[in-house]
Amino acid sequence: MQISQLIKTIMLRMIKFFSILIMVIVLSFTLVSFSPVDPIQSYLGAEMMVVSETQKEQIAEYYGLHEPKLKQFFKWFSTFVQGDFGVSLLYRQDVLTVIKERFSPSFWLMSFSWTLSGVVGYVLGAIAGMNEGKMVDRVIKTYSFILASTPAFWIGILFLIIFSVWLGLFPIGLGAPVGMLKADVTWFDRLKHIVLPALTLSVVGGANIILHTRQKMIETLNSEFIRFARAKGEYGFTLFWRHGFRNTLLPAVSVHFATFGELFGGAVLVEQVFSYPGLGQALVQAGLHNDVPLLLGIVVFSTAFVFIGNLMADILYTVIDRRIKPGETV
Amino acid sequence: MMKEKRIVEKVKQSKTQPKSNRSIVVLKLVGLLSVFLAIIISGFVIGTDHIEANMSAKNLSPSLMHPFGTDWLGRDMFMRTLKGLNVSFQVGLLAAAASAVIAFLLAVFASLNKWFDHLVTMMIDLFLSVPHLVTLMLISFVLGGGLKGVVIGIALTHWPTLTRVIRAEIMQLKTAEYVHISRKLGKKRSWIVKRHYLPHVLPQLFVGFILLFPHAILHESAITFLGFGLSPEQPAIGIILAESMKYLTAGKWWLAFFPGLSLIFLVALFDAVGNNLRKFFNPN
Amino acid sequence: MNILPDANFFQKTMPQTEKNEYLLEVEHLSMTIERYEKGLNPIRQAVIRDFHLTIRKGEIIAIVGASGSGKSLLADAILGIQPKNAVVEGVLKYNNEPLSDKKKKELRGKEIMLIPQLTNALDPLMKVEKQVKSFLKIKNKRKLEEIFFQVGLDKKAMKQLPANLSGGMVRRVFAAMALASDAKLIIADEPTNGLDEEAANDMLRLLKMLAEQEKGIIFITHDIEAALKIADKIAVFYAGETVEIVARKHFIRGGAHLRHPYTKALWYALPQNGFQPFYPFQPSTTENSRGCQFVEHCPKAKTVCKERHPDLKTIHGGDKVRCFYA
Ligand SMILES: Nc1ncnc2c1ncn2[C@@H]1O[C@H](COP(=O)(O)OP(=O)(O)OP(=O)(O)O)[C@@H](O)[C@H]1O
Ligand code: SF4
Ligand SMILES: [Mg+2]
16 A cells, blocks of 8 residues: 555656656757857867868758757757767767766765765754754754855865865865876775765755754654653653654655755865866866757756655655555555 | 751742843844945945055965955955955845745746646746756856856746745735635725735745845855856956965965855855844744 | 742641651642743743642542643643743652652653643654553563553554554553553543543543552543542642642532632533533733732632732631632
């Protein structure tokens, strides 16, 4: 019974996702087609000067640039939905290949910091919530409010100054040492290069989860079952472990999943600061160098990424809800 | 028996009444606003001559003369930062105002009938399904960057949450008892809007607008930092921080440290003002 | 507040011969809650004022009062689990020993047990069985099953999450917990709420049985009839105060045996006594309100009632009443 409910939820989400995805695609394409960027120029880049007018004409012909916008769109759209995202002008490679290659370092960066900020954020939030109004709570709350006002990239710069420039503990940037062959890059090298960016990103992502956990913890502690548990003589850590933890963990994880959008945005900034060769950096390059196919590809990809986070959040939420008020299932 | 000592569970709290919260909130608001005004006014007062290159004072670390130090052209970083905050404020003001207007219009539109409501909900979902920063980059890219790109980009990405709030508020008002009574009493729609809707919605909108500021400012600096926003000639904080990256290895930490800290200060200020205003309007 | 004990108070309420029998003594108990309403200014509300209660082993004392009169908060105060924004003052003694906050923490769940009012008092994410077992000293499975049987719970119910149980079943779980605990004092907060007549009678029988095992029962309810069925004494609670404490044998005779106007009104509101509806609102009292709490609704009120606060005075047969003109 419960499983089928869950599947239904997921299916509904999927349908909604695909309709939104189509809207995102249509909207992005429309936007981009109105941009003042000359597609031929962006395709040719520096070679613009040396290419003759007739050659330019041929390129325009080849990409169908003279056809009406609507026709162009349908042509592009049909190949797009078939999984052909086109060729990145910047990297001269299939867009999907570029995304695949670039996402892998970003994935590690984001997983690492998402997990870290989740664990640390939950603990801090729980401590604050259990000590509502006390000094610890005030300190943690202030910390998260300040954090919420802090640009991710500035924290990155700060960490660079402190840990790389002053203390010399970590390299300044790049996913791996410069000039080293890919095969020679060791795990340790990678780790050294990922630590600072991941730390930055997890610090930035902490505020939200702290404040949410705190709120949920306060709510839980004010509930009738906590009052009864206390009447039964439970207190301190036992009380937290038996009732507080159980009732706040899943909501916290659920909320944390819903922050994939900010996680992605944060990664873009952090990758820029640390010259970390991930998808975020590719996105910035694509935007700065008018690489429209790659730009659109990453927009779509990031939408899917956010969707997965929201889907997980929804599933968890449904599970919690089922348990608390099972409705018709029994 | 008579000597029974009373066991008082807790000592009685101090006799002095705690200072009323409302006056604390007002006091805080006044304090915050004056700090904020000082920043903004000084930003307008500072002319270009204050941030001119001065080759005799290059790369100075912070001192009494130059509290935030100077950069590689000998420009005073304190003045540049103030100017930058001023730019951030203006961008934030424009974008947040535009966003608030969009939010208000869409919320009203959604309240008209069920289909409009669905449409607005769908638009909200649509805009929340792509990471903010990515949408912002896309819009900036399409508009060719610059001030216009940033302002429009931020305005177009920040309305969804406020729209939700206002929409919910209007929904609640529509079902409220006293609105029903007014309707039954035959009051005109315009009367009901003026007497019941606006007094509830406007404060919400205003607080929402103030709370949009921090987001707008942070996103402006981020997008500028990435190179999509304001142009390098403009003294924006994002530009200052992006430039500072080149000098970090040379140990010029002050180029990044103080401007960033000032930005946090401005953002936190707005957050505090917004939150206090919210408390002022609805204490719970 | 009027909480200074008058000089020979203890003599009056505690004859020497009885002093060791009391399981719990509560005197001058008050609770003040600070909360925020519109306008951001804290309001200090005295939810319990000058409350008195003594209970012996094997005794059932019913606390009867309207909804919102502060009965559940009274349970909180005795257990020491009051809300954070509440200040509790007063003298409490358990088995003739001072009942401090620390002592309360030691005793609750062991010596003093609560049967909660609300059915959402079970952790929604923990199986019922585990919640019952988790605080018990007896791990003896047979004994436990016996108890479940006694309260009419089957094994299947125990394997469920609370959301899958009906309100009645949850109340049985509470009862099972009280039975299984070794508590000497049980505070039952509206345990019959929402139960059908048969189930309610079961619950009352259970409380009676517990009292027969030498346990003291504080039976909080707004159902006077239920209270009259099992209680030895009835304490009538109005706006955070005991306005009258009457032995059951006096109460059932009604009329002149009831002294306080509020109690009389309750009496005449009973179906068998004419069903005269009478539900005065609870006055919302701030800490410094003077005079009798009932003055707004009292047919007998005189000027003095507005100016001075009546003390609880003992009258014939050990009953007590808080009224100048009783
Ligand atoms: N945590 C709290 N903070 C502020 N006020 C509270 C709190 N708990 C209860 N109150 C208020 O104190 C008063 C007494 O509440 P209480 O729950 O003790 O009433 P009750 O007599 O048990 O009523 P019922 O029969 O409905 O259970 C109510 O007016 C209630 O609103
Ligand atoms: S003291 Fe006065 S107002 Fe209060 S119950 Fe007695 S007669 Fe009525
Ligand atoms: Mg109650």
